[in-house]
Amino acid sequence: MTLKERDKKHLWHPLTQHKIHPDAMPIIKAEGALLFDDDGKEYIDGIASWYTAMYGHCNPYIIEKVNTQMRNLDQIVFAGFTHEPAIHLSEELIKILPQNQEKIFFSDNGSTANEVGIKMALQYHFNKGEKRNTIIAFNDGFHGDTFGAMSASGLSVYNGPFEDFFIDVQRIPTPNNENFEEVINKLSEIISTYNVAAFIYEPLVQGANAMHMFEAKYLNEILKICSVNNIITIADEVMTGFGKTGKNFASDYIETKPDIISMSKALTAGFVPMAVTSCTQEIYDAFLDDSIGKAFFHAHTYSANPIACSVAIAGIELLGSEEIQKNIKNIIKSHTDFDTKIKNHPKVKATRQKGVIYALDLEIEMDRYGKKRYEIFDHFMKNGVCLRPLGKTIYILPPYVITQGQLNKIYDTILVLLSSL
Ligand SMILES: *Cc1c(COP(=O)(O)O)cnc(C)c1O
Numbered sequence: 001m002t003l004k005e006r007d008k009k010h011l012w013h014p015l016t017q018h019k020i021h022p023d024a025m026p027i028i029k030a031e032g033a034l035l036f037d038d039d040g041k042e043y044i045d046g047i048a049s050w051y052t053a054m055y056g057h058c059n060p061y062i063i064e065k066v067n068t069q070m071r072n073l074d075q076i077v078f079a080g081f082t083h084e085p086a087i088h089l090s091e092e093l094i095k096i097l098p099q100n101q102e103k104i105f106f107s108d109n110g111s112t113a114n115e116v117g118i119k120m121a122l123q124y125h126f127n128k129g130e131k132r133n134t135i136i137a138f139n140d141g142f143h144g145d146t147f148g149a150m151s152a153s154g155l156s157v158y159n160g161p162f163e164d165f166f167i168d169v170q171r172i173p174t175p176n177n178e179n180f181e182e183v184i185n186k187l188s189e190i191i192s193t194y195n196v197a198a199f200i201y202e203p204l205v206q207g208a209n210a211m212h213m214f215e216a217k218y219l220n221e222i223l224k225i226c227s228v229n230n231i232i233t234i235a236d237e238v239m240t241g242f243g244k245t246g247k248n249f250a251s252d253y254i255e256t257k258p259d260i261i262s263m264s265k266a267l268t269a270g271f272v273p274m275a276v277t278s279c280t281q282e283i284y285d286a287f288l289d290d291s292i293g294k295a296f297f298h299a300h301t302y303s304a305n306p307i308a309c310s311v312a313i314a315g316i317e318l319l320g321s322e323e324i325q326k327n328i329k330n331i332i333k334s335h336t337d338f339d340t341k342i343k344n345h346p347k348v349k350a351t352r353q354k355g356v357i358y359a360l361d362l363e364i365e366m367d368r369y370g371k372k373r374y375e376i377f378d379h380f381m382k383n384g385v386c387l388r389p390l391g392k393t394i395y396i397l398p399p400y401v402i403t404q405g406q407l408n409k410i411y412d413t414i415l416v417l418l419s420s421l
Pocket of ligand 1: 109110111112114142143144145202207208236237238239240264265
């Protein structure tokens with residue numbers, strides 16, 4: 001039996017209507033920016049496997065560090081115990097995070113990192129004797145698939161079965177040049193009507209919302225209003241973190257810093273799942289008390305797994321290296337050059353870029369999960385390029401180690417698509 005056939009026997013894939021799309025594509029090997037299927041055909045991973053493998057797949061430097069760690073300490077309960085990899089990672093994270101961040105809390109994935117952030121914010125107020133139970137979020141944000149994160153996500157077309165169980169979330173539109181006054185009015189109205197605990201947002205780039213981008217100055221005004229009203233701000237940097245916007249974190253572009261930051265994805269460079277929620281000293285201090293009940297009673301069995309921590313430390317070392325920083329600059333410039341070439345193409349409706357994230361909207365009619373979307377995906381795969389269109393949006397978010405030749409091949413394949421439309 002082929003891998004495809006064996007897959008169908010017992011596996012249930014995420015985000016998949018198996019009746020319409022029964023086939024998954026087997027990948028048997030990955031190296032640098034390349035993926036290999038079971039026929040030996042290679043594909044350029046233009047989205048770094050959902051923005052995780054930013055230093056290249058199976059990065060040899062990370063492998064070496066993991067190997068050493070695996071021989072030394074694999075796992076230890078993180079309640080009541082500690083270990084050097086977690087301590088070292090916390091020190092490295094605090095060095096690159098916005099200056100107000102002081103404490104590091106571990107979990108397993110982007111959704112749980114946001115869940116932790118939301119729970120921290122709710123309990124922060126609870127511990128101070130204030131009952132605040134409303135969360136503010138953007139209309140079209142995405143924060144994950146666990147209940148709290150899902151409640152905060154505005155892209156809820158497929159959340160129907162769960163809506164009755166959501167936590168209380170009030171929404172504001174994502175700000176732009178035209179609607180900013182409306183956004184601020186709506187925000188003020190929500191703040192005066194509800195007991196608002198927190199505001200959760202993806203800073204500058206909304207990944208699942210087709211890489212929608214918005215300006216730092218608008219977000220800054222919203223954050224300032226939250227701050228004045230003692231509303232805890234949670235920056236979801238699960239997608240934007242670790243260099244993708246051209247700075248270590250998207251929050252680095254914004255004057256007002258968040259109280260809480262969630263991160264995952266590139267944190268562990270595509271090797272293993274792990275997530276971190278960082279916060280300020282002030283948040284942490286609100287949990288210090290003679291009563292145990294004011295502590296943060298949230299744990300995951302694999303919290304701060306030493307092997308995952310060793311991956312993250314190696315990843316941060318690579319991120320800070322001259323080579324990766326040079327590559328990031330080169331990708332940014334290549335995207336900008338490509339943009340100049342195609343932004344006036346009749347089949348291109350709009351383009352946008354932040355750091356190594358580049359997106360273009362096609363000038364065609366199609367559904368987000370419609371047939372055309374899958375045809376475009378097939379076009380890329382046939383040509384050895386792995387890009388996953390978000391509806392009519394095609395985006396590139398390549399691993400930092402991608403070569404110029406590989407980048408050019410992605411651009412050329414997009415050009416061929418445009419002329420075929
Ligand atoms: C991917 C993502 C999440 C969810 O992370 P998971 O690891 O898939 O649970 C949350 N927020 C943003 C911005 C993301 O891109």
